[in-house]
Amino acid sequence: MPQTLAELSDRLNVFRDERDWAQFQGLKNLIVSLNLESAELLELTQWKDDAAVERLIGDPGFRQKLEEETADVLLYLLMICERSGIDLAVAAAKKIDLNATKYPVDKSRGNSKKYTEL
Amino acid sequence: MPQTLAELSDRLNVFRDERDWAQFQGLKNLIVSLNLESAELLELTQWKDDAAVERLIGDPGFRQKLEEETADVLLYLLMICERSGIDLAVAAAKKIDLNATKYPVDKSRGNSKKYTEL
Amino acid sequence: MPQTLAELSDRLNVFRDERDWAQFQGLKNLIVSLNLESAELLELTQWKDDAAVERLIGDPGFRQKLEEETADVLLYLLMICERSGIDLAVAAAKKIDLNATKYPVDKSRGNSKKYTEL
Amino acid sequence: MPQTLAELSDRLNVFRDERDWAQFQGLKNLIVSLNLESAELLELTQWKDDAAVERLIGDPGFRQKLEEETADVLLYLLMICERSGIDLAVAAAKKIDLNATKYPVDKSRGNSKKYTEL
Numbered sequence: 034m035p036q037t038l039a040e041l042s043d044r045l046n047v048f049r050d051e052r053d054w055a056q057f058q059g060l061k062n063l064i065v066s067l068n069l070e071s072a073e074l075l076e077l078t079q080w081k082d083d084a085a086v087e088r089l090i091g092d093p094g095f096r097q098k099l100e101e102e103t104a105d106v107l108l109y110l111l112m113i114c115e116r117s118g119i120d121l122a123v124a125a126a127k128k129i130d131l132n133a134t135k136y137p138v139d140k141s142r143g144n145s146k147k148y149t150e151l
Numbered sequence: 152m153p154q155t156l157a158e159l160s161d162r163l164n165v166f167r168d169e170r171d172w173a174q175f176q177g178l179k180n181l182i183v184s185l186n187l188e189s190a191e192l193l194e195l196t197q198w199k200d201d202a203a204v205e206r207l208i209g210d211p212g213f214r215q216k217l218e219e220e221t222a223d224v225l226l227y228l229l230m231i232c233e234r235s236g237i238d239l240a241v242a243a244a245k246k247i248d249l250n251a252t253k254y255p256v257d258k259s260r261g262n263s264k265k266y267t268e269l
Numbered sequence: 270m271p272q273t274l275a276e277l278s279d280r281l282n283v284f285r286d287e288r289d290w291a292q293f294q295g296l297k298n299l300i301v302s303l304n305l306e307s308a309e310l311l312e313l314t315q316w317k318d319d320a321a322v323e324r325l326i327g328d329p330g331f332r333q334k335l336e337e338e339t340a341d342v343l344l345y346l347l348m349i350c351e352r353s354g355i356d357l358a359v360a361a362a363k364k365i366d367l368n369a370t371k372y373p374v375d376k377s378r379g380n381s382k383k384y385t386e387l
Numbered sequence: 388m389p390q391t392l393a394e395l396s397d398r399l400n401v402f403r404d405e406r407d408w409a410q411f412q413g414l415k416n417l418i419v420s421l422n423l424e425s426a427e428l429l430e431l432t433q434w435k436d437d438a439a440v441e442r443l444i445g446d447p448g449f450r451q452k453l454e455e456e457t458a459d460v461l462l463y464l465l466m467i468c469e470r471s472g473i474d475l476a477v478a479a480a481k482k483i484d485l486n487a488t489k490y491p492v493d494k495s496r497g498n499s500k501k502y503t504e505l
Contacts, residue, residue, distance in 0.1 A: 037155050041243050048247060051256050057263045057434050061196045061204040065433060067224070068304065071189040072426030074231075078179045079419060080381040080411050082319050086179040090235045100237050104246035106185070106228055107239060110221055113192075117208045119218050121225060125159050128222035129166060138169050145175045145316040175316050183315060186422065190308030197301060198293050198499040200437050263434040273391050277479050284483060287492050293499045297432045297440040303460070307425040310467075314415045322415040326471045336473050339464055340482035342421070343475060346460055349428075353444045355454050357461060361395050364458035365402060374405050381411045 038122050042111045049112075060116050067109040074102040156240050160229045167230075178234050185227040192220040274358050278347045285348075296352050303345040310338040392476050396465045403466075414470050421463040428456040 049055055077098055078086050089095040114121040135148040167173055195216055196204050207213040232239040253266040285291055313334055314322050325331040350357040371384040403409055431452055432440050443449040468475040489502040 044247055052259050053261045059201045061201045064192050064196055068189045068193050069430050071186045074182050075186050076423050078182055083177045083179045100242040104242040107243045110224055124218040124222040125225045129162055141170050143171045180316055187312050194305050280483055288495050289497045295437045297437045300428050300432055304425045304429050307422045310418050311422050314418055319413045319415045336478040340478040342464055343479045350457055360454040360458040361461045365398055377406050379407045
């Protein structure tokens with residue numbers, strides 16, 4: 034099993050090149066596809082309130098779909114980063130640090146306001 | 152620097168708990184937020200054709216935004232998986248295998264048709 | 270005040286042509302922009318549960334944003350239809366009729382299942 | 388055939404009440420569904436560049452789907468406005484006027500910059 038984002042990205046490149054698909058996978062197309070996969074995740078919550086979605090976490094059929102759709106989002110995200118030369122693990126770690134400065138513990142503890150409103 | 156998805160997820164949990172934010176981060180809310188971050192990525196391509204977006208990859212300002220938005224998508228994806236007990240690295244590896252059976256090399260080589268049309 | 274979709278669409282064409290914007294408003298670009306405006310509408314609900322969103326309907330600031338974002342979605346939708354020669358009022362009326370056959374009253378009354386599951 | 392947004396909205400209310408669906412159609416749910424329909428419109432452009440999408444306008448199968456998806460977006464938009472007491476025709480006309488002040492002809496003619504960058 035691949036453990037790191039780099040290993041997953043390498044497997045995706047092999048998959049892509051075996052099918053000669055790099056020609057279709059321009060950055061804009063990949064970003065559009067990421068949005069479509071995010072929407073498929075959102076569709077799993079359609080007509081369900083927050084509590085109903087929480088309850089469904091324990092449902093095997095729902096969970097199977099959730100696993101597939103979250104995986105799809107990650108795969109497109111890795112393709113976007115590969116296409117544009119971004120190290121996603123590094124970018125994510127930096128973003129956590131940035132968020133920590135935008136949302137200081139003392140101001141944001143226990144409230145969900147956006148940093149622009151703090 | 153965190154190297155694996157599990158390490159990034161652990162850092163996110165610390166960030167969340169320092170701010171007492173688990174109360175807001177129900178699964179439906181996290182999925183909505185993931186969609187909003189995907190849309191911010193899409194906004195980077197607004198009014199630009201495919202070639203223009205490819206050219207922007209070399210632009211430092213664009214790249215900075217791309218790094219931040221791809222990071223945001225990953226962070227919400229990790230929170231979704233943490234909330235629902237999904238191992239994202241395993242799910243992604245399984246999905247690559249599943250895609251390999253849905254898109255056999257001989258049928259899908261050099262074309263972008265959906266598996267339902269192959 | 271314009272009363273019909275056709276009158277609104279005519280005003281949009283004047284607005285566009287005064288600014289020489291037809292060159293940017295290809296169908297794909299318009300559809301991407303429609304998705305961005307839909308996401309801005311979704312952002313108004315971020316971190317809020319169903320009941321909280323219902324309560325906000327009476328809040329003047331929220332309502333102002335809701336009016337602007339729903340308007341933006343309609344404006345892009347009209348531009349999409351103008352670009353592709355679709356009469357949106359006719360298409361919508363036909364779709365209501367189609368939905369009536371997909372969701373017969375006796376099978377769908379009081380449940381939110383998709384027609385594929387009825 | 389309904390000609391105005393108000394007539395279409397009235398037909399939707401009849402459709403909804405015959406099925407006893409008002410109970411599901413809270414504002415947040417309707418906004419989520421609008422986003423899903425917008426994504427279905429976006430899916431029609433997946434893996435296609437701008438020129439390919441323009442060419443498809445003349446394709447009867449594509450056009451049929453485009454009519455159905457644009458109709459779906461309008462129907463949810465009307466339900467959102469009905470739920471929140473917004474007159475969509477008035478809101479759209481006001482937004483065109485607001486856009487005219489945000490995008491003065493002399494500054495925005497022939498360029499696609501956002502008003503914040505003008």
